Amino acid sequence: MSGAGSPTLDIDGTGLEVVIVAGSWHDEITDALIAGATRTLEAAGASFSLVRVPGSFELPVVSKAVLEAGADAVVALGVIIRGGTPHFEYVSAAATDGLTRVALDTGKPVGFGVLTLDDEQQGLDRAGLPGSKEDKGREAAEAAIATARALRAVWSSAE
Secondary structure (H helix, E strand, O other): OOOOOOOOOOOOOOOOEEEEEEOOOOHHHHHHHHHHHHHHHHHHOOEEEEEEOOOHHHHHHHHHHHHHOOOOEEEEEEEEEOOOOOHHHHHHHHHHHHHHHHHHHHOOOEEEEEEEEOOHHHHHHHEOOOOOOOEHHHHHHHHHHHHHHHHHHHHHHHO
């Protein structure tokens, strides 16, 4: 959702229960993503909590559990930095495919804030820190809220 053409979203989170599920690698970047998501959820009036997981690979299973336990939406945050082995591709694909499956299987939104990066500087540029070009934590929270509202509108019109 970054750059030219970014949408303006309805982010009224009143009455929504949102869980931020965040990995624990690359603390400076991850903590900034969490701060951006937290600011956004607070401003939107959503009720929210935070669950930390070891890494991005664990985001899907915990996201599914919190959605099945009753949360309206998840904001999934993680940082994966490319290294010299295929590990990057495996973890990136598992996190992306897993979170997509969670959203489809539960019918609930997952705001995708998993950064897949070539280097740490790219993460710092996207983390919402002072001097960052983007705030992917904010964007993921906005997407989760807007999608939850869209789903509620669809469900209420079907009744």
